[in-house]
Amino acid sequence: MRIAISALVGVLLAAVASFGAVQLASASQKDPVIKPLYNYGSR
Amino acid sequence: MAAGGRTWRTGWPLPALTGLGLGLLVLGPGLAPGFVLSYDMVFVPDPGFTPWTFGVTGTVPRHVPSDAFAAALATVLPGDVAQKVVLLAVFVMACMAAASLVPSPRILPRLAAGVCYAWNPFVAERLLLGQWALLLGYAALPWVAAAAADADARGGGRRLVRALLPAAIGGFAALTVSGITALAVAAARRRGAGVLRVVLALAVLSLPWLVPGLLRAGGVPGDGGAVEAFAARADTPFGTLGSLLLLGGVWNGETVPAAYGNAVTSGVWLAVVLVALFAYGRWCANTDAPWQRGLAGAAAVGFAVAALGAVAAPVLEGLIGLWSGFAVFRDGQQYAAPLAVVVAVGLGVAADRAAQARLGAVTAGAVLAPVVLLPSLAWGAAGQLRAVDYPDDWARARDIVHADEQPGVVLLLPWAAYRSPQWNHGRRVLDPLPRYLHRRVIANDAVTVDGTTVAAEDPRAVRLDPLIRSGAALTEALRREGVRYVAVDDPANAGSQARRLAGAKVVLRGRDLVLYRIDGAADVRDERVPTAAVAGAWIVTGIAIVWSWLGSAITLGTPLLGRNPRRRVD
Structure with a gap:
């Protein structure tokens, strides 16, 4: 059980670390304004 | 038996909690009050049960029955809470279902499978594309595989229907993916009764969208010219096939997670996937369980279908030319879902072998690898999934339209299906107004990808x-x-609509919505699908679902699928 809890905590810690990195990277970005306006998407 | 039961009871909470944790991390800012609107993901406050919800109005029933499910859920929960419950359920189910297939009494290998299945490029790209209905079916796919393996056993039909229920809610795409998987697994056991039960279950659960789809005036649409638009594409350095193998490769370049596809993390992820596939292959070779080979076959078939539009577009175009229903294979990447099951279970098997060899770090690494290699799925996919409120103008327009008892439909302009509204942070979304209003809305349902346009399907939009x-x-x-x-x-981008609508009365002029009323509109009816046929379809499906739950004392301590597959394969 301790191993399992450790794994769970590990997943959470990894995700939190990842989140922090991503937040830092995206902090300076503005909202995406995707053009052309009415497309479903682009390849 | 007691040991098996104990194993199950102690086995499911941690995968469930892990799935919940992963879901919370993924949604992040999307958990705030409000709606997460991204591409095809549209939830609205107070959705209604309208003829459109059930595909009776002659439109293509792509939203059936998922919209009805969302509307039903919103009768007991606020609409935005209902959305979050559905999205979190995807992660919880995915983690639990994949973990349940790993033949190990150890929790870490099972968590490795669960985390891998709930956190990978497929989930990320389909979530960003807003395909929550497909993901519902994806989440339960490992359960479907296990249930299909036992379909011919006593009670197997009931278990199969229960396992297929999330896919049935998801609609035609989710059920097609699950159907391929279930048929391959059942066929591998070479028992006709099992295959027959799978076919029957799929047929009965498909009725809510199949009946309106077949009976609509325009029949089943299929634009063969759009094959290349929706074909899988490379989002890693390993080409289209390599990207599909890594569970990515979505057609839409805008829905690839931030920073995904660089050479370093893609290379490591490729190594993880190859190890997982190798472990799965060894497991198949060393055990005598045909359903494992069936699942591998489903993954192979799914991979071939996923690649078809990219490597042999004329073949798929020819098939669609023969029968337009083959257009369901156009969006290829979604058929990589069975491969995701194999990769996840294979990773769990590999982690179990590492645990047997007392390589604890390797086992823990297998659990963490999917998250570490795709960090940009965290926190609303790096801030892309955010909760927003609908503008006040929309609520005012709805009050006006709903208070009006005169007949007539609503026309939606600008004449396009998707929007990138500022109130949604510029994120692209299928226009929510047809779901937001309880009155019939005619919108241009043609979709454009780069320079390719898939023709409109709503007969009144076409006219x-x-x-x-x-x-x-x-x-x-x-x-x-x-x-x-x-x-x-x-309004800011709609051009000079006012000039073209001379004579119509402006009943609402807001920054986010302008509403015109045209008095004296003729009473024009939709070319409706016979309501009795659709009602009959729902009744038959409903009876099958109720039947599947009868006689099964479903508790959290009872295996959803009956026998635990672990005991069968060890």
Whole structure:
């Protein structure tokens, strides 16, 4: 059980670390304004 | 038996909690009050049960029955909470279902499978594309595989219907993916009764969308010209096939997670996937369980279908030419879902072997690898999934339209299916107004990808298309077509609609929506699908679902699928 809890905590810690990195990277970005306006998407 | 039962009871909470944790991390800012609107993901406050919800209005029933499910859930929960419950359920189910297939009493290997299945490029790209209904079916796919393996056993039919229920809610795409998987697994056991039960279960659960789809006036649409638009594409350095193997490769380049596809993390992820596939292959070779080979076969078939549009587009175009229903294979990447099951279970098997060899770090690494290698899925996919409120103008427009007892439909302008509204942080989304209003809305349901446009399918949109594109005055023609309201929900980019709607009365002019009313609109009816047939389809499906739960004392301590597959394969 301790191993399992450790794994769970590990997943959470990894995700939190990842989140922090991503937040830092995206902090300076503005909202995406995707053009052309009415497309479903682009390849 | 007691040991098996104990194993199960102690086995499911941690995968469930892990799935919940992963879901919370993924949604992040999307958990705030409000709606997460991204591409095809549209939830609205107070959704209604309208004829459109059930595909009776003659439109293609792509949203059946998932919209009805969302509306049903919103009768007991606020609409935005219902959305979050559905999205979190995807992660919880995915983690639990994949973990349940790993033949190990150890929790870490099972968590490795669960985490891998719930956190990978497939989930990320389909979530960003807003395909929550497909993901519902994806989440339960490991359960479907296990249930299909036992379909011919006593109670197997019931277990199969229960396992297919999330896919049935998801609709045609989710059920097609699950159907391929279930048929491959059942066929591998070479028992006709099992295959027959799978076919029957799929047929009965498909009725809510199959009946309106087949009975609509325009039949089943299929634009063969759009094959290349929706074909899988490379989002890693390993080409299209390599990207599909890594569970990515979505057609839409805008829905690839931030920073995904660089050479370093893709290379490591490729190594993880190859190890997982190798472990799965060894497991198949060393055990005598045909369903494992069936699942591998489903993954191979799914991979071939996923690649078809990219490597042999003329073949798929030819098939669609023969029967338009083959258009369901156009969006290829979604058929990589069975491969995701194999990769996840294989990773769990590999982690179990590492645990047996007392390589604890390797086992823990297998659990963490999917998250570490795809960090940008965290926190709303790096901030892309955020909760927003619908503008006040929309609520005012709804009050006006719903208070009006005069007949007539609503026409939606600008004449396009998708929007990138500022109130949604510029994120692209299928226009929510047809779901937001309880009155029939005619919108241009043609979709454009780069320079390719898939033709509109709503018969009334098709009829109005030339008029609206002509630039001519609209009011008189719309009155004859039974249009009571015209909603312009992107006024800043809508151009000179006012000139074309001379004679229509502006009943609401807001920053986010302008609403015109056309008095004296003719009473024009949709070419409806027979309501009795659709009602009959729902009744038959409902009876099958109720039957599947009868006689099974479903508790959290009872295996959802009956026998635990672990005991069968060890």
